[in-house]
Amino acid sequence: MLLLLRRAGLLQIMIVTGAILIMALTTLSPVSAQDRSMAFRQAVAEAAARDDDLSAHYRESGYEPVWTGAGDADRARRKALITALREAENHGLPGVRYDADGLLAKMSEARTPRDLGLVEVALSKVFLTYARDVQTGLVVPGRVDDGIKREPPYRNRQAYLGAISQSSPEAVMRALPPQTPEYARLMKEKMRLERLMASGGWGPMVQSGTLKPGETGQGVAALRNRLIRMGYMKRSITNTYDSAIQKSVQKFQSMHGLEADGVAGESTMEELNKSVEDRLKSVIVAMERERWLNHERGARHVLVNLTDFTARIVDDGKVSFETRSVVGKNAHDRRSPEFSDEIEHMIVNPTWHVPRSIATKEYLPMLKRNPNAVSYLRLVDVRGRTVNRSNVDFSQFNARNFPFDIKQPPSRSNALGLVKFMFPNKYNIYLHDTPAKNLFSREVRAYSHGCIRLQDPFDFAYALLAPQEADPKNVFHSALNTGRETQIDLETHVPVHIIYRTAISSAKGHMEYRRDVYGRDARIWDAMAKEGVELRSYRG
Structure with a gap:
């Protein structure tokens, strides 16, 4: 029977399964309606007993079914749930965790009110698991790496059941994943990479040492072919490292956080030779990270990406200011943590x-x-x-x-420079100036004790003060010129999010990649893989 149902298509599956459930109650159970109701309620109570949220929901609703009723609304909810579970892998989630086929089997095999009550709770449990996974993350950040201090914005589980019971189930399911442009672009890139896997990826790796403009040979041809397959260069038959290859290498470098010198050196070769599978892992992990941050971030906020070594001010979804940063050294007690807070004030001429x-x-x-x-x-x-x-x-x-x-004491040689930006937190992390300006010219900028050093702290200060001061530059320098430690409060606190993304999209849809400087993404991928997430390829 189940095989026939699968072949009927998803919508038909839900309609027919619904008919089977109702038939079981109306024709196969030789008991009164009252007895049927009691058997159903008892089965639901028993099956939900170890889940406080589920038990509370069913008690408060008088054990009304969410999924297994006979009406059109019930069938719509079943269809929406199974559809979402079938598409869970599109979100980089493990389809095996939700076992849509197993749920369909349980529905098709239900023959008694008790069976129906057990199916009811099974559907609710899977729904609650999926809803939390797709909305706020599959794994718990702090259990993966102690440097990830982020607390996902977990929703009330009973509210999930209330929403699916009272609203359009399709709309509820659509609203669960992050609604950010970044998440949508990551999903699009995931599908693109899965198609690339099916077609053989980017071809052979470049088995060569450093390649420079003017060189010729098989290494250059391999580099050329790789760049063409990756979409950084138009088709060509040249075996010479000419201007076209040089420009393509520079474009690749700029989109991978490398020094864009046009020379395919060690770090460039390492990134060029990363496989489609490696990049797909980065994208899936970035989607998980986006779920951890699935809450309002502020119309104006500061975004510090540790892997990108940058700090940005974002206004209404657009970057209005950007500067290079130096982050914590890759050592256990120095790595910069990931968390969100609010910048409350700046201290000019700070004491360290x-x-x-x-x-x-x-x-x-x-x-x-x-x-x-x-x-x-x-x-x-x-x-x-x-x-x-x-x-x-x-x-x-x-x-x-x-x-x-x-x-x-305050001075130009002070380790904090001439200004620091405070968002008081238990990790003692903040953004600040530095006298060590030479570090900003380096490709990998992980040298601090954990705080975030800014290349252009004065301009950053002007930008933060602009909404509240007619002449922010004058206000800042008036405090600076005193030589004394001075606190300037922000009238409106600015959210700051310290994140870690090795896959980053742009507004134009281009995907950029960065190195996993602390190895955190690798640990997240391992944790997700243990939960059943797998790489897949398909021709779509």
């Missing part, structure tokens, strides 16, 4: 309050060797008094009993 971890791990050993080391830093006791180093025996202290705070 050296974090205790840095004070004890880096500066205390130096002070033990030479009490006058790092003389530009002040040691402060618990009463806020500056300590005379010559009176201190640093050899008696360790990371646990070191009794002093270390501070660096």
Whole structure:
């Protein structure tokens, strides 16, 4: 019977299955309507007993069915659910987790009111699992990597059941995934890459060392062919690294966060030789990350992408300001965390309050060797008094009993530069200036202790102040010129989202890729694969 139902098509499956369920109650059960109702209610209560949200929903609704009723609305809900489960893999979710075929089998085999009650709860459980997965993520971020501090915006599970019971089921299902342009573009790229997998990907890798303009040979031909297959170059038969290849390499480099020098060096070759499968994993992980951030981000917000080494101000969906950034070094205690908060104020001419971890791990050993080391830093006791180093025996202290705070007064050589942007958080992370300007010219910019350094902090400050000041530049420099630590509050706090995306789309639909600098995306992919997510290819 189930095989026949599958061949009938999805809509017919739901109609026929609905008929089977109703037939079971009206013709096969030789009991009264009251007894049928009691058997159904008891089965629902038993099956939902270990799920507080499900139990509460059915109790409050008087055990009215959501899925297994005889009416058109019930059939519409069943159809919408099975359709969504069939399409779960389009969202990079594991179809096996929801087992649409198993649900259809249970529906087709139901013969008693008790069977129907068990089917009812099975459908609700799968719906709740799918709804949360597609709306706020399949895996829990903090369990994958302790640097991901993001808390997905989980919705009330009973509200899901209320919505599907009272609203258009098709509309409810459509509204579950993130509605952002980024998510839609990621889905489109996922389908494109799946088609590429089916057709053999981008062809052979480029088995060559560094290639430069003017060179000839098989390596250049392989590079040419790879660029053509990837869509960065028009068809050509040249074996010479000419201007066309150079421009194509530069375009590739700019879209992969590489120095666009037109030379196919080690880092460029590494990215060129990434497979379609590798890029597809990045896209699927980016979709999962987009689900973790499935909430209002602010008409104006700051977006820091750690893999991209940039900080941007976004106004009404468009980037209005952009600057390079330096992020945390790829070491366990230095990697920049991912989270969201709000910028509340900026501090001009800041004092650097050296974090205790840095004070004890880096500066205390130096002070033990030479009490006058790092003389530009002040040691402060618990009463806020500056300590005379010559009176201190640093050899008696360790990371646990070191009794002093270390501070660096405001100056142009201050580690924070001349301004820092504060969104008070328990991770002690903020955006700031830096005297180490040379780092911004590097391709990979992971050097800090975790905070985000900005290449153009003054311009960033002007942009933040613009909505509240007629002359933001003058306001900022008036504070700066005093040389004193000064706090400037933002009248309207600005949300800041520190994210980590190795697959990024542009408004024009072009997909860009970045390196997995902390290995976080690889760990997320592994976690998703354990839940049943698989790469697939198809000719569509």
